[in-house]
Amino acid sequence: MSFDKIRKGNTIFTDKFKENKKLYHDLVENGQHPKVLWVGCSDSRVVPEFIVNADAGDLFVIRNIANIIPPENANETCTSSVLEYAVVHLNVEHIVICGHTGCGGINALIDGTPEDTKIHDWLKHACSAKETAKSSGTDSLELETIKENIFLQAKNLLTFDYIETKKNNDEIKIHKWLYDMNTGTISFFDDLDNDWFPLN
Numbered sequence: 708m709s710f711d712k713i714r715k716g717n718t719i720f721t722d723k724f725k726e727n728k729k730l731y732h733d734l735v736e737n738g739q740h741p742k743v744l745w746v747g748c749s750d751s752r753v754v755p756e757f758i759v760n761a762d763a764g765d766l767f768v769i770r771n772i773a774n775i776i777p778p779e780n781a782n783e784t785c786t787s788s789v790l791e792y793a794v795v796h797l798n799v800e801h802i803v804i805c806g807h808t809g810c811g812g813i814n815a816l817i818d819g820t821p822e823d824t825k826i827h828d829w830l831k832h833a834c835s836a837k838e839t840a841k842s843s844g845t846d847s848l849e850l851e852t853i854k855e856n857i858f859l860q861a862k863n864l865l866t867f868d869y870i871e872t873k874k875n876n877d878e879i880k881i882h883k884w885l886y887d888m889n890t891g892t893i894s895f896f897d898d899l900d901n902d903w904f905p906l907n
């Protein structure tokens with residue numbers, strides 16, 4: 708992929724913009740009202756809007772290495788300010804934590820990273836997922852850590868009082884999803900059956 712492809716890509720997009728003028732103009736006139744906050748990985752291969760065929764205005768998005776939500780007491784402001792805006796001001800009704808197979812962030816967590824790096828600091832927020840996966844005695848540490856990390860980050864969401872309150876009042880739903888890069892399909896974790904199932 709050359710940078711030129713990206714630069715010229717805007718010409719292609721502006722054609723599509725004209726074709727979908729009504730959608731884009733509505734979003735300008737009436738503002739955004741997304742129902743879904745998407746928490747995904749920064750990985751270039753896992754593009755939220757592509758994998759669920761979403762339009763502009765459908766998803767409010769947080770993307771970072773390994774789809775992490777630092778807990779409230781971590782006092783991290785980038786992720787938590789997006790959360791606050793989406794939940795308190797936009798009143799999203801769903802939060803999707805979407806991990807993915809082959810996650811480089813999770814592999815870095817498993818393999819270890821130099822201690823004096825920002826990536827090392829960041830991945831601390833996923834560390835207990837690795838420990839839980841290890842102690843499960845799994846023969847697929849990578850996949851198990853990816854799944855445990857999704858559970859951990861979904862749990863971290865509830866360290867924010869306003870999310871916990873809305874969840875208890877059934878005003879917001881938290882979804883645990885796993886995207887398979889080999890097939891393009893998504894699985895979801897069903898809390899009642901305690902297992903993963905295909906989304907469709």
Ligand SMILES: [Zn+2]
Nearest residue numbers: 748750810811
């Ligand atoms: Zn990733």
